[in-house]
Amino acid sequence: MDEEDIVTGPQFGLKRFVYRYAYSLLGLTGIGLFVSLWSVISIVGRVPEYLIPAPHLVAASLYDLFASKAIIPHLWFSVQEFLVGYSLAAISGVSLGLLMGWYKGVNYLSDMLVSALYSTPRIAFVPLFLIFFGVIGIWKTAATVFIMAFFPILVNTLAGVKLCEESYIRMGRALGATDYQLIRDVVIRGSFPSVIAGLRLATSLGLTALVVGDLYGAQAGLGYLLFLYGNAFRTSEMMAVILVFSLTGVLVNAALKRIEDHFSAWRLRVAD
């Protein structure tokens, strides 16, 4: 039985700790190795600070950014942009994906349009958003986040609905379920893993959009800050901002993973 596998292995002490967190420990070791290599290159290799600042300098910059509160307004600005764009993308992407997967008519109506837009480099829309929304306010970058995050969510939801087993639908119909009940109880739950996969993909693309959206004429935001420091050759501050992006991505994905795990207790994962 699966449950027995989980409780095997050492039960007490350091060994148990190592056994339980083996994957996390290995992961941390990997990061440690990377940082060490980085230190060696920048310190021993005498690489100029404006090219590759040593890790401790980046850490110091990161601390200063928060301690001086210089980053806070930009961070808040970007958080708003991200939340607005990402939420709109999630709501509309999942809804349209469900509709396209369920109703053939909606699928035929929108399939060509979606394919065309999906193959377009979506960054090309950024200048358009600049014209639509102007440089001030969150909307141009929020729109960029939306257009980047929307498609992976839509495409994955659609794939999830199509993968949802026909036989479950037939069973539901035989039990007398209506379309609405089938979508609610079978299709949404059945396509859930795909939807989460789409949301995760959308997270990294949405964060990319935060940078890309600030490329032109931005006046606030993490992307703006990044370019500001970049233009001034303040590489260590720049890297600190990049680190903020990474941490945000990791946090959002971890949150999504928690949600996924909560809804898939029935799958009883052993290892990821």
Place this chain on the structure above:
Amino acid sequence: MTTPKLLISNLSHLYQDAKSGRKLHALHNVSLKVDDGEFVAVVGPNGCGKTTLLNVVAGLIRPTYGRVMVDGVPVNGPSGSVGLVFQHPLLLPWKTLLENVSWGLELRDVNRSEAATRAREVIRTVGLLGFEDYYPKSLSGGMQQRANLARALVLDPELVLLDEPFANLDAQTREIMQYELVRVWEATRKTALLVTHNITEAVYLADRIFVLTKRPGKIKDIVRVDLPRPRTLAIKRTLRFLEYDGRIWDLLEMGEHEKKIQCSKT
């Protein structure tokens, strides 16, 4: 005369392949009558339209020609009066056993606690009490099939349709499940229509057996099984049982043999 529980008259069904436009004649002029409280089996070779027949009775397929009535009411779509037990258990993997069984009731707006109470009762009937909170993944094949049966029974249907319910179980589990089904059926006396290609299973379970021909499926013969009830597994080794078994084998294979002989003559 009382109205029969299930009345099928002059049922024919053609499938049309959307791409090639070719037509497949699945059922031809099938008429049958099942009385209240009767257990009837339909046997036939692969592709004789057995499953089509069940889907039509369940209201999942609209037949090309003919009429189906349950309790004198024409079947126009799935309804609560017909319960379907599928070949595969098809339990929703993200619902527990209890949730799976009570789902059909919740779809009919039965409130949650009453649905759970009724589901628990049926779960007891099929012998799964104690496993209500298990997910399908941790249930064995036989247990999943019991749950499948429970899901159909919880709606208290007038007619239970069984689509080769034990075809995917190992031989030993199948025997046990057949016995369990006999036990549950003898306790509830629901009118039942079983479709199977397992002749022994049909003889063991049914009061009457409809033998279908190969495609297009037509009724070749009806065999009344006069074995005493309650039926135990031991009955399968009695001479009378084996006679029924042999008779149906003969009915199924006769046509094939005749054809072969004719082919070799010409």
